[in-house]
Amino acid sequence: MTVLVTGGAGYIGSHMVWALKDAGEAVVVVDNLVTGFDWALPGDVSLVRGDIGDMALIGRVLKEYSVDAVIHFAGSVVVPESVADPLKYYRNNTCASRNLIEACTAAGVDKFIFSSTAAVYGDPKTVPVGENAPLAPLSPYGTSKLMTELMLRDTAAAHPFRYTALRYFNVAGADPEGRTGQSTAGATHLIKVAGEAALGKRDSLSVFGTDYDTPDGTGVRDYIHVSDLVAAHKLALDRLKDGGESLTMNCGYGRGFSVLEVVDTVRRVSGKDFKVDMEGRRPGDSPKVVADPSLIRSELGWKPNHDDLEEIVTHALAWEDKLSKRNRAE
Numbered sequence: 001m002t003v004l005v006t007g008g009a010g011y012i013g014s015h016m017v018w019a020l021k022d023a024g025e026a027v028v029v030v031d032n033l034v035t036g037f038d039w040a041l042p043g044d045v046s047l048v049r050g051d052i053g054d055m056a057l058i059g060r061v062l063k064e065y066s067v068d069a070v071i072h073f074a075g076s077v078v079v080p081e082s083v084a085d086p087l088k089y090y091r092n093n094t095c096a097s098r099n100l101i102e103a104c105t106a107a108g109v110d111k112f113i114f115s116s117t118a119a120v121y122g123d124p125k126t127v128p129v130g131e132n133a134p135l136a137p138l139s140p141y142g143t144s145k146l147m148t149e150l151m152l153r154d155t156a157a158a159h160p161f162r163y164t165a166l167r168y169f170n171v172a173g174a175d176p177e178g179r180t181g182q183s184t185a186g187a188t189h190l191i192k193v194a195g196e197a198a199l200g201k202r203d204s205l206s207v208f209g210t211d212y213d214t215p216d217g218t219g220v221r222d223y224i225h226v227s228d229l230v231a232a233h234k235l236a237l238d239r240l241k242d243g244g245e246s247l248t249m250n251c252g253y254g255r256g257f258s259v260l261e262v263v264d265t266v267r268r269v270s271g272k273d274f275k276v277d278m279e280g281r282r283p284g285d286s287p288k289v290v291a292d293p294s295l296i297r298s299e300l301g302w303k304p305n306h307d308d309l310e311e312i313v314t315h316a317l318a319w320e321d322k323l324s325k326r327n328r329a330e
C-alpha cells in the first residue's frame, strides 16, 4: 500500500516524503513542479509530473500504485499574491482539490490528510486561537483553503471517506540532516527572506506594518519547525489507518514571535547584519496569530522536538547556505 503525496517536491511535501521513506512507507509523488524541485526528493521515489486537478491522471496513479492514503500539500501558498490574483487561488487550491477528492472517492481511497492553514481564522478575537473560533479569512488564500475544508467535511458525510485537516501556523526551518529545505524561488516567508538577507542574497528586508496592536507594533506569528509539522502528519496518518474519524486540528506550538524578534534572532544566529526597512502593512495580513495546540496534543499525542526559534533559524540558515553552494555549482 502506497501513500500519495501531492506537492511532494515542494518545501513541506519534500520533508514529508523523506520522513515517510525513513519510516519504511511506499510513496508516490504527484507534482507539476510549478514551485517544487525534483532534486528535493529521494532518488528512489516515483515522481509523476502532472496536475492534481487532472482527475484522469490521479485516477491512474491511485490505481497503478495501489494508493491507500493521500497527503495533499499541492497548492498556491502566498497570501499577498492571493489578494492580487484570487481566481488563481480558487482554481489551484479549491477547484483542483475538489477534483482530487472526487478522484479519491471514485477509486475508494478513504484516508486523506489536508494542508490547511491558520489563515482560516483571519484576525482572531482571542489568541491563542482554538479550532472552534470563528472562521473569517482575510485573504482569498485563506478562503480557498476553508472551502476545501468544507468540501472534505461534506464528502466525509456522504461517502466512506475520512480526513484530517491540519491548520498549519507558520512553517519554517529545514531538515536537521540537511537533505531538503525551503528552496522556493522569490520566497516571501519571513524566516526564508531574512535568511537570504543574512547571506547577502538580498539587499534588505522589509518589515510590513509597525503599528499593529502587538508589543513592538509588528506582526506576531507561531513559527513551527517543519520536522515537527511532518511528524504530526505521520501520527495523523497512523490514526486514520487505525480507523480514526475525521478531525480538524491546529498545528502550531502555542507561542508567538514578532517580526522584529525574528529579525534579531536571524542576525544573532548568523552573525550577519542586514538592512531592514520599515514599511506599511501588507494586504491580507493578520496582526497576531498563535495556535492553541491542545487538541492535536491530546488526539495525536504530538510532542514537538524543535520548539526553539534559534534552532529553527539555525536549520533554515544551514539550508540557505547549502542552496547557495548548489546554485553556484549548477
Ligand SMILES: NC(=O)c1ccc[n+]([C@@H]2O[C@H](COP(=O)([O-])OP(=O)(O)OC[C@H]3O[C@@H](n4cnc5c(N)ncnc54)[C@H](O)[C@@H]3O)[C@@H](O)[C@H]2O)c1
Pocket: 006, 007, 008, 009, 010, 011, 012, 013, 030, 031, 032, 033, 034, 035, 036, 037, 050, 051, 052, 053, 072, 073, 074, 075, 076, 077, 092, 096, 115, 116, 117, 118, 167, 168, 169, 170, 171, 172, 184
Ligand atoms: N509554508 C507555510 O507556512 C504554510 C502554512 C500553512 C499551510 N501551508 C500549506 O502547505 C502546503 C505546502 O506548502 P509549501 O510551503 O511546501 O509550498 P510549496 O510551494 O513549496 O509546495 C507546493 C508544491 O505543490 C506543487 N503544486 C502546486 N500546484 C500544483 C498542482 N495544481 N498540481 C500539482 N502540483 C502542484 C508545487 O510545484 C510545489 O512542489 C500548501 O498547501 C500550503 O498552503 C503552508
Ligand SMILES: O=c1ccn([C@@H]2O[C@H](COP(=O)(O)OP(=O)(O)O[C@H]3O[C@H](CO)[C@H](O)[C@H](O)[C@H]3O)[C@@H](O)[C@H]2O)c(=O)[nH]1
Pocket: 077, 078, 079, 116, 117, 118, 119, 168, 169, 170, 171, 188, 189, 190, 191, 193, 205, 206, 207, 208, 209, 218, 219, 220, 221, 259, 282, 285, 289
Ligand atoms: O519580508 C517579509 C515577510 C513577512 N513579513 C511579516 O512576517 C509575518 C509572517 O509573514 P509570512 O509571509 O512569513 O507568513 P504569513 O503569516 O503571511 O503566511 C504563512 O502562514 C500562514 C499561516 O499562518 C499561511 O498558511 C501561509 O501559507 C504562509 O505563507 C507577517 O506579519 C508579515 O507581514 C515581513 O514583515 N516581511
